[in-house]
Amino acid sequence: MLGLGPEDWQAIELTLRLCLYTTAILLVIATPVAWWLANGRSTARVVVQAVVALPLVLPPTVLGFYLLIVLGPRGFIGGTLESIGLTHLAFSFEGILVASILYSMPFAVQPLHEAFSNLGRRPVEVASALGAGAFDRFVTVILPLTKGGFVVAATLTFAHTIGEFGVILMLGGSIPGETKVLSVLIYDHAEAMNYDAAHRLSFMLMVFAFLVLFIVYTINRRFEIAKL
Numbered sequence: 001m002l003g004l005g006p007e008d009w010q011a012i013e014l015t016l017r018l019c020l021y022t023t024a025i026l027l028v029i030a031t032p033v034a035w036w037l038a039n040g041r042s043t044a045r046v047v048v049q050a051v052v053a054l055p056l057v058l059p060p061t062v063l064g065f066y067l068l069i070v071l072g073p074r075g076f077i078g079g080t081l082e083s084i085g086l087t088h089l090a091f092s093f094e095g096i097l098v099a100s101i102l103y104s105m106p107f108a109v110q111p112l113h114e115a116f117s118n119l120g121r122r123p124v125e126v127a128s129a130l131g132a133g134a135f136d137r138f139v140t141v142i143l144p145l146t147k148g149g150f151v152v153a154a155t156l157t158f159a160h161t162i163g164e165f166g167v168i169l170m171l172g173g174s175i176p177g178e179t180k181v182l183s184v185l186i187y188d189h190a191e192a193m194n195y196d197a198a199h200r201l202s203f204m205l206m207v208f209a210f211l212v213l214f215i216v217y218t219i220n221r222r223f224e225i226a227k228l
Helices: 008-037 045-057 060-071 075-082 091-101 105-119 121-129 134-145 147-160 164-170 182-191 193-226
Strands: none
Touching: 008 045, 008 105, 008 147, 008 182, 008 193, 045 105, 060 075, 060 091, 060 121, 060 164, 091 105, 091 164, 091 193, 105 134, 105 147, 134 147, 147 193, 164 182, 182 193
């Protein structure tokens, strides 16, 4: 089907698993971070914003290199895991998951930050005055009023994870079924001058990227119209 071989489908399955895990974990992490950035008063917010946005300007290979050092057998985290009888995280699915979470962080935090900033504090203060607890305020007030931000954050995070290459290759290499995601497989196909296979996968990703942007812009437009 679609002219794809077993290796292609294996890479597609691995990529989708990485995207789903990254998106789910980042939504959990990014929500409190974005809320604090939007409503906190600490002067440290500027530092946190800069750290969160760092992957937008940092070359992926730089992040991948330092993660390889830290998560590898001689790194602080990797070495600690080895010392207690576990396996270091370099060249593993768990390792590229950590890398993906860090590299896609701004694509989850920034849409949520914008949504929370536009929401303001008034709806939450009213709900609090009526006796709603923190969880009730989030479920009944914050989430319904900022659902567009969550959809955009999830969509961008998922799509960005599919396109990750440099950080994945540096930390994970190209291990079939473990770290060889679609972007790495396309590189391998091109390096082997198997241009037909590289073209099929590249075209699929290009169409997917267009659909993601179309969805994001459509959602933003609907919410802009709803505010009028």
